[in-house]
Amino acid sequence: MGAGSSLPYRLRPNKAVDRELFLSMLMRLAPALSLEKHHYIGLGGPFLEDFRLVHARLGVARMTCIETEEEVHKRQLFNRPIASIECIHETLENYLDGHDFECPAIVWLDYTEPKAITEQIERFARTIGMVPMGSILRITLNANPESLGKPLPNDISVEVGDAASGDRALKPTVQEWRLARFKERVGQLFPSGLSPEGMTHKTYGSSILRVVKLAVEKEALNFRDRQVVWSLATHYKDGQAMVTAALVVCPADDNSIRDILDGWEFRSTPDAPHRLDMPALSTLERLTMESDDDARAKLAFSLPKSDMGEDPIDVFKKFYRIYPHFSRVEL
Structure with missing residues (x-):
């Protein structure tokens, strides 16, 4: 466990x-x-x-x-x-x-x-x-994806947007390195067409x-x-x-x-x-998002996104009926 x-x-x-x-x-x-x-x-x-x-x-x-x-x-x-x-x-x-x-x-x-x-x-x-x-x-x-291991800095090239390090042709990116490790790990179950973009x-x-x-x-x-x-x-x-x-x-x-x-x-x-990718909300934020059709304008601020990249308001709207509510109860 x-x-x-x-x-x-x-x-x-x-x-x-x-x-x-x-x-x-x-x-x-x-x-x-x-x-x-x-x-x-x-x-x-x-x-x-x-x-x-x-x-x-x-x-x-x-x-x-x-x-x-x-x-x-x-x-x-x-x-x-x-x-x-x-x-x-x-x-x-x-x-x-x-x-x-x-x-x-x-x-x-x-x-x-x-x-x-x-x-x-x-x-x-x-x-x-x-x-x-x-x-x-x-x-x-x-x-x-980090469970696949961590390459040494000298073993990979770096890409930022459209820019790449000078050794790009000789060394894999982090995602390409992970893809090779993933293929080794799953063997014959490796899906055809899976690309490095699937390793983020x-x-x-x-x-x-x-x-x-x-x-x-x-x-x-x-x-x-x-x-x-x-x-x-x-x-x-x-x-x-x-x-x-x-x-x-x-x-x-x-x-x-x-x-x-x-x-x-x-x-x-x-x-x-x-x-x-449910957002962490105050009680007032949750009630506002449940009761207002235009919650984005009502809040007048942006909720933070995680590295999963989902829009927190859209995710909340989809699952608001089962969004967990926790409170303290004295026994």
């Missing part, structure tokens, strides 16, 4: 929006798939907040939390919010390999370690053939999602009885940049789930993920 997973959600507003989108997706699919009968499997961190919400929103009773770190596992046993949550001290991979799926499942593979990203994506792809029809799979991956902080998440989609589609070719329906993909940053992708495993000849998702306002795919 990465250190970031221990941060409270009030310090991770984009993660909070991402979680609400996933819960919204599950609630939309719940009537058609009878999700209350599914087996929820995931990594809950020390507080198991996702497990509490899945149980509260959907009524899922059978839940299994996997944790490799012993001290975190002990905290889970202490903090367990619902008695039916089974807390297991094990790796998620070993648990899945040894588990016999008796019913459809909701499986969330939540990863933070970037160096093993190829194995993580391949594991996610293989799982589509392990689970029963009607199962939902979701993966979270580290999307920080703004674009690297989409490049990873292209690898995820390619791996899943290759794996799906091995199964004639099933298809995958992409339902949600996001790219966000709260300290560490992350991407997520979710899909539903459906019978090959059944398009009912696709029809349900097509009518959902937040449906997204690895080709066009939601970029969650």
Whole structure:
């Protein structure tokens, strides 16, 4: 478990929006798939907040939390919010390999370690053939391009706008250097046509999602009885940049789930993920943006942009209904 997973959600507003989108997706699919009968499997961190919400929103009773770190596992046993949550001290991979799926499942593979990203994506792809029809799979991956390493200053050339250093013809740029490292890391899953422009902080998440989609589609070719329906993909940053992708495993000849998702306002795919770049707002700023059609003029100042490059007002308008509100409560 990465250190970031221990941060409270009030310090991770984009993660909070991402979680609400996933819960919204599950609630939309719940009537058609009878999700209350599914087996929820995931990594809950020390507080198991996702497990509490899945149980509260959907009524899922059978839940299994996997944790490799012993001290975190002990905290889970202490903090367990619902008695039916089974807390297991094990790796998620070993648990899945040894588990016999008796019913459809909701499986969330939540990863933070970037160096093993190829194995993580391949594991996610293989799982589509392990689970029963009607199962939902979701993966979270580290999307920080700096995780590819840092070249020495003398090994790269520099470009600023239209100007370039004199060694441009002999040395790669930072993005070109990262692209070569990325190709080494993902091997045969490297997407055709991927360029150095896909190695920036703004674009690297989409490049990873292209690898995820390619791996899943290759794996799906091995199964004639099933298809995958992409339902949600996001790219966000709260300290560490992350991407997520979710899909539903459906019978090959059944398009009912696709029809349900097509009518959902937040449906997204690895080709066009939601970029969650929510601004930090005061209560007065939030209320103004919610109540005024021309909030940009009403505010009369510009909100800061992050290195993901999204317009903060446009992003807020898109997700204002699930923008997190935090307040202090004395217990």
